[in-house]
Amino acid sequence: MPERKVKNIFTDGRITEEFIASSIAKHQVKTGIGGHSIFLGQVRADVVDDKTVAAIDYTSYQDMALKQMDLIREDIFAKYELSCMHVHHSLGMVKAGEICLFVFTSSKHRRAAIEACSETVERIKAELPVWGREIFADETHQWKKNN
Amino acid sequence: MKLKIQVFGQLEEVVGQKVIEIEPGADTAELKKQLIRNYPGLGKEVFRIAVNSELISSDINLPPDAVIALLPPFSGG
Numbered sequence: 001m002p003e004r005k006v007k008n009i010f011t012d013g014r015i016t017e018e019f020i021a022s023s024i025a026k027h028q029v030k031t032g033i034g035g036h037s038i039f040l041g042q043v044r045a046d047v048v049d050d051k052t053v054a055a056i057d058y059t060s061y062q063d064m065a066l067k068q069m070d071l072i073r074e075d076i077f078a079k080y081e082l083s084c085m086h087v088h089h090s091l092g093m094v095k096a097g098e099i100c101l102f103v104f105t106s107s108k109h110r111r112a113a114i115e116a117c118s119e120t121v122e123r124i125k126a127e128l129p130v131w132g133r134e135i136f137a138d139e140t141h142q143w144k145k146n147n
Numbered sequence: 148m149k150l151k152i153q154v155f156g157q158l159e160e161v162v163g164q165k166v167i168e169i170e171p172g173a174d175t176a177e178l179k180k181q182l183i184r185n186y187p188g189l190g191k192e193v194f195r196i197a198v199n200s201e202l203i204s205s206d207i208n209l210p211p212d213a214v215i216a217l218l219p220p221f222s223g224g
Contacts, residue, residue, distance in 0.1 A: 035156065041224050058223065061155055061216055064200040067221075073194075075167060119200045129197070130223025132157035143157040144222035 003111060006070050009087045010062065013100035015040075023104055033083050035110030037117035041101030043094050051136040055095045056144060061129040073124045080116040082107050087120065089130060150178075150209075156219040161188040176206040178215070195218045 009017075025032060046053045069077070069087060076085060091102040103120050107113040125146050126141045132144035151169040159165055169181050175196055177190065183190045195202050197216040209215075 024185070059155065061153065061197070061218065064197055064216070067200050073215075125224040126221065128223045129155065129218050129221055131219065132222045133156075135223070145220065146222045146224070 006066050007073075007087075008066065009069055009089050010060065010065075010091045011088050012090075012092050012104045014083065014094045014100065015088050015102045016082050016099075019088075020099070020102060023102075027084075027106060028085060029108070032108055033106045034108050035113045037102065037110075037113040038105075039101070039103040039117050039121045040099050041121075042099055043096045044137040045096040048134075048142065051091075051138060051140070053066055053096055054137045055093050055132045055135045056100065056132040057093050057135060057141075058089070058091050058100065059131050059133070060091060061086075065130060068127055068129070069124070074121065074126065075123075076120055078104075079119075080105075080107065081109075082112055082116055085116065085120065087124065089124070089128070093135075100138045150213070150215060151180075153214075153216040155216060156193060156222075158189070158194055158217050158219050162186045163194055167187055174185045174206055178209065184216075189217075192219065194223065 024032050027036065043056050073085060086104040088102040094100040103111040103117055105117040133141050135141045150171040152167050152169065154162055154165055154167060171184060172178050172181055187224065194217050197218055198213050
């Protein structure tokens, strides 16, 4: 039975490669798993009017985001046969090239993990009250728009 | 007792603060009118209202001690 406590998905700053690798390593003991699907969101150096994004500063209405993520998690576990799902989202400053979102699903057979991961990413971007302020090299900024 | 409203994303730049206080109205329709009266810049912005961490899709009465937030379009991930 998947756990249903409200999990804190937020991390201060970037998500490190070491953390991602150790998350994978922790699943070695779960030998019922046949496939993992991993999505990594990386801050892209977008060019807007000759200015390049140097970093994104993420903020969130955390109470609501955690509640909503919990609902998404419930829906995804109800829809797909997963062994587990882990979601990590950065808060604060993340530089271009660094990882700001890590979604990791695992299942006995690969299809569930792949489809669940994809759907979770889309729902996170659509439904979580999180905002990105894109900071340019000249320290001006604009607010990110998702599509 | 004034209502405290949390303001997120680019809306914070529009109103100049993270938390604003306004006189409580009976419902969210009244709240919106008050907000635009006090902060006309909000009139040009797209945002939704959350009451007690739930997005409202149509106007509702405000429960006592309601926790209110103004949320511009999300851009996480």
